[in-house]
Ligand SMILES: Cc1cc2nc3c(=O)[nH]c(=O)nc-3n(C[C@H](O)[C@H](O)[C@H](O)COP(=O)(O)OP(=O)(O)OC[C@H]3O[C@@H](n4cnc5c(N)ncnc54)[C@H](O)[C@@H]3O)c2cc1C
């Protein structure tokens with residue numbers, strides 16, 4: 216419950232302006248809680264006179280936390296390759312494990328994983344649990360979930376991380392539910408609190424308009440999916456040693472209730488825009504499908520991949536997997552070049568964590584310029600060809 | 613076919629903005645809308661019912677005003693609306709939400725197909741669908757971009773992956789979460805709007821669904837929000853000036869670190 220101390224409340228309205236849910240209002244000089252309060256606590260932090268507090272926060276589920284130890288990373292392996300985010304997770308996992316003075320383990324599931332386990336060790340893992348089976352060649356939520364759940368129950372790690380990818384965000388929630396523990400989605404920052412070793416998980420919500428730090432105080436493991444490209448992988452170190460433990464799951468874990476008939480790598484399959492270093496993105500300002508030919512050319516000159524706004528996708532100029540934004544993908548490339556994109560909040564939600572943002576738009580009032588590091592006001596059909604020429608020139612020199 | 617669609621009322625993101633000067637959320641006239649992904653789930657459910665018969669129930673957990681999205685779904689073709697609402701549910705994270713929705717579904721009967729949106733645009737977690745499937749002990753597939761075939765016994769669907777898509781055959785009961793490529797939601801007909809106005813919304817409390825109090829709301833949620841704060845502002849922005857040639861020249865200099 217959100218409690219309001221009527222004696223302390225001065226009716227200033229700060230709480231009201233802080234609430235993203237319209238859950239608290241000031242009327243007759245004092246704050247009142249409404250039905251849409253989600254108990255997120257934003258108002259409690261903001262209240263300058265300390266009139267607000269949340270009660271009943273004791274968690275009803277309690278586990279013996281001391282029974283759980285070690286940091287785990289689920290390392291995604293698909294079409295014969297490790298996902299880049301797996302190595303990034305080993306990077307942050309290593310840090311967390313070192314602070315906690317516990318080992319870092321990787322879970323590798325798949326078929327014909329080759330030297331992937333050795334690679335994981337070189338990138339920071341102390342132990343790799345390798346689950347090799349032809350049944351795991353194709354991803355299914357129930358098999359991957361059953362194997363992962365069983366492994367966690369057996370070894371009891373205190374922290375489990377996975378990439379916030381299509382696969383990670385699909386089966387990990389099922390695992391957390393089965394384990395009766397919390398899961399924080401799409402984290403962009405992870406830290407250990409020094410007092411008690413709790414994992415502090417920070418993530419954007421509301422399409423990046425607010426950030427929230429979340430913990431999992433009374434159950435284990437503490438689980439999080441982590442956004443690709445946010446954490447740094449460690450350099451591969453040939454001298455690192457580790458242990459590979461081969462796991463053979465019992466048959467019942469390797470039965471799926473769904474049947475994958477076919478796994479299709481789409482045209483741009485090699486391109487997962489979430490893993491691109493540089494994205495050249497086109498919007499409605501391209502005016503037609505032809506515009507993407509120009510976008511492709513610029514992308515080629517920069518060794519970049521191509522993405523798009525929803526307007527361009529809806530127009531049918533490019534396929535949905537290329538869509539950036541709230542109802543598309545969230546990307547965090549080193550460089551994002553928005554061409555003919557107005558910068559609607561739903562679009563910005565998906566790209567504002569790029570290191571550098573360039574906007575090319577002929578409307579100098581376009582909101583995209585509010586988030587751009589470098590803005591060019593001009594017609595993209597004039598600017599881009601010149602830009603390509605200049606890039607070639609600089610490359611030549 | 614008995615289909616249930618879980619829908620959520622969310623604040624319209626375009627209205628929620630951070631005031632860059634004060635770093636507070638400005639919610640001037642924030643509208644509540646049906647979560648966009650859920651609109652596609654409702655549309656698909658109605659299409660399946662139109663071809664196979666049966667009934668579509670829409671379910672939401674939320675405050676009393678969340679009733680609005682149930683009526684909206686009915687205006688777009690859903691048959692029944694159910695509101696699960698109780699003060700005791702406040703502060704639920706995805707774990708407690710999926711428990712509550714599962715209890716509500718068990719109370720309502722049995723369903724061959726459960727549909728959810730991929731994620732809700734307020735929390736952006738995408739966790740309720742899979743969590744709900746575990747609790748209902750149903751197989752599930754997330755991010756459905758296309759239904760190739762729906763029959764009395766099962767479906768063939770395409771699930772979006774990061775690198776393409778998988779074609780998957782499922783038999784009922786099954787839970788699916790959907791993305792927006794799936795279909796184009798219809799606009800309500802006049803008849804639908806009339807029906808929605810008159811529809812009787814069933815309301816269920818924590819007691820009605822026999823929810824264990826230890827598993828709902830804030831105390832039943834394993835996660836805890838410890839801090840909410842505005843994102844770090846982006847660095848100084850720079851509008852390039854001069855002729856197009858000059859601007860392009862300046863830009864290429866700035867971009868030098870990125871050039872191949
Ligand atoms: C629930 C919901 C979810 C959404 N999710 C997403 C999402 O995930 N991703 C997304 O992108 N959008 C999303 N949108 C849509 C979003 O609100 C915008 O409509 C969309 O981003 C606009 O795309 P755009 O910038 O390409 O087009 P426009 O807004 O039409 O902008 C085109 C821009 O191009 C400029 N321009 C035109 N011609 C030229 C030229 N020759 N040279 C230079 N500049 C030119 C114009 O000045 C204008 O600024 C969502 C909307 C809703 C309601």
Ligand SMILES: Nc1ncnc2c1ncn2[C@@H]1O[C@H](COP(=O)(O)O)[C@@H](O)[C@H]1O
Nearest residue numbers: 618619673728729731732737738739740
């Ligand atoms: N309170 C709720 N009531 C009904 N359905 C919900 C609720 N919360 C989430 N859902 C469903 O779960 C999906 C994913 O939500 P989330 O996990 O919160 O991102 C949504 O698209 C809805 O279909």
